[in-house]
Amino acid sequence: MARALITGIGGQDGSYLAELLVAKHYEVVGLVRRDPDEDIPTLREVEDRVELVRGDLLDPASLRRAIADVRPDELYHLAAPTFVPASWEDPTSTMAAIAGATSTLLAAVLEIDRSIKVHVATSSEIFGDAGESPQNEHSPCRPRAPYGVAKLAAHGMVRVMRAHHGLFACSGITFNHESARRPDHFLPRKVTRGAAAIKLGQADALELGSMDAVRDWCHARDVVRGAWMALQHDEPGDYVFASGIGRTVEDLVTTAFNVVGLDWRDHVTVNPAFVRAPEATPPVGDPTRAREVLGWEAETSFEEMIREMVEADLAETAQYMAGSE
Numbered sequence: 001m002a003r004a005l006i007t008g009i010g011g012q013d014g015s016y017l018a019e020l021l022v023a024k025h026y027e028v029v030g031l032v033r034r035d036p037d038e039d040i041p042t043l044r045e046v047e048d049r050v051e052l053v054r055g056d057l058l059d060p061a062s063l064r065r066a067i068a069d070v071r072p073d074e075l076y077h078l079a080a081p082t083f084v085p086a087s088w089e090d091p092t093s094t095m096a097a098i099a100g101a102t103s104t105l106l107a108a109v110l111e112i113d114r115s116i117k118v119h120v121a122t123s124s125e126i127f128g129d130a131g132e133s134p135q136n137e138h139s140p141c142r143p144r145a146p147y148g149v150a151k152l153a154a155h156g157m158v159r160v161m162r163a164h165h166g167l168f169a170c171s172g173i174t175f176n177h178e179s180a181r182r183p184d185h186f187l188p189r190k191v192t193r194g195a196a197a198i199k200l201g202q203a204d205a206l207e208l209g210s211m212d213a214v215r216d217w218c219h220a221r222d223v224v225r226g227a228w229m230a231l232q233h234d235e236p237g238d239y240v241f242a243s244g245i246g247r248t249v250e251d252l253v254t255t256a257f258n259v260v261g262l263d264w265r266d267h268v269t270v271n272p273a274f275v276r277a278p279e280a281t282p283p284v285g286d287p288t289r290a291r292e293v294l295g296w297e298a299e300t301s302f303e304e305m306i307r308e309m310v311e312a313d314l315a316e317t318a319q320y321m322a323g324s325e
């Protein structure tokens, strides 16, 4: 039985990956920052089938210990701070938690067991003002925020540890990926939750930022399947995981409000507090390499994903309303 260690198992991506690996009969161990005995709602489907160990991205010894104790065949490094604007508030700990932790894990693999296959979740934020769109694995990288700089350092560490030491290490350059497990400070969940609340009379307005910003959204389930596929290939490599389609915030809002049969124009207002500096290069991914080398493609369409999220939020809001009656 293959054994996998997932950092960030309690997050959106970690929980979907845990479900995938459990279904494939892996022994799954997850690294969590909090008390492993605490309830982690995202892991309800697999809680009896995964083991949790404690570790903190800012505590290198805890990361090394996890590798040494678990001795996984495959390491999926997904844990990281993820909200891009927050990286401006504390660039130093952003670098430590993303670039520092990735270096620590790769060095630990080298020292403890260099046969461990490693997948590191990086990000489309490494491209920033790339000057070309869509972006592929060879596009220029000019990140625009400390988060992207830190992810680019992590991506670079994967590449040099692979080239210099021959580690089986892969960087998954993931564009935006979503689900009903996404926290609602990210746009898609904020919109689907807002549309559900408005539909059920729990709110009447939704404040957003830039309506014309472009993103390439796909489902988190698809992205984590790509991570697994990368580690099953004969050779390690880097892959863009994306739908390949750019959509605006307005497209997303329209799709979500259509699910509940409302016109977003009656409810959405722009709050400058949520507006970010416009991007010169639209972040849209070119997943050709993942498709040609791994046979990967996004299976859930954008519309299906948004519908799934809105329906989950309608159910959750209705449950909350029933509980507070």
Ligand SMILES: C[C@H]1O[C@H](OP(=O)(O)OP(=O)(O)OC[C@H]2O[C@@H](n3cnc4c(=O)[nH]c(N)nc43)[C@H](O)[C@@H]2O)[C@@H](O)[C@@H](O)C1=O
Binding pocket: 081, 082, 083, 084, 085, 122, 123, 124, 125, 174, 175, 176, 177, 185, 186, 187, 188, 190, 207, 208, 209, 210, 211, 213, 214, 215, 249, 274, 275, 276
């Ligand atoms: C690939 C990358 O993907 C994610 O980062 P993100 O793209 O910053 O995600 P988001 O959902 O916060 O913003 C998406 C877009 O939506 C615009 N937008 C408009 N109005 C609101 C608004 O009200 N809230 C938010 N959050 N965004 C808004 C906002 O300006 C931006 O253009 C993370 O997973 C990150 O970890 C990662 O790696």
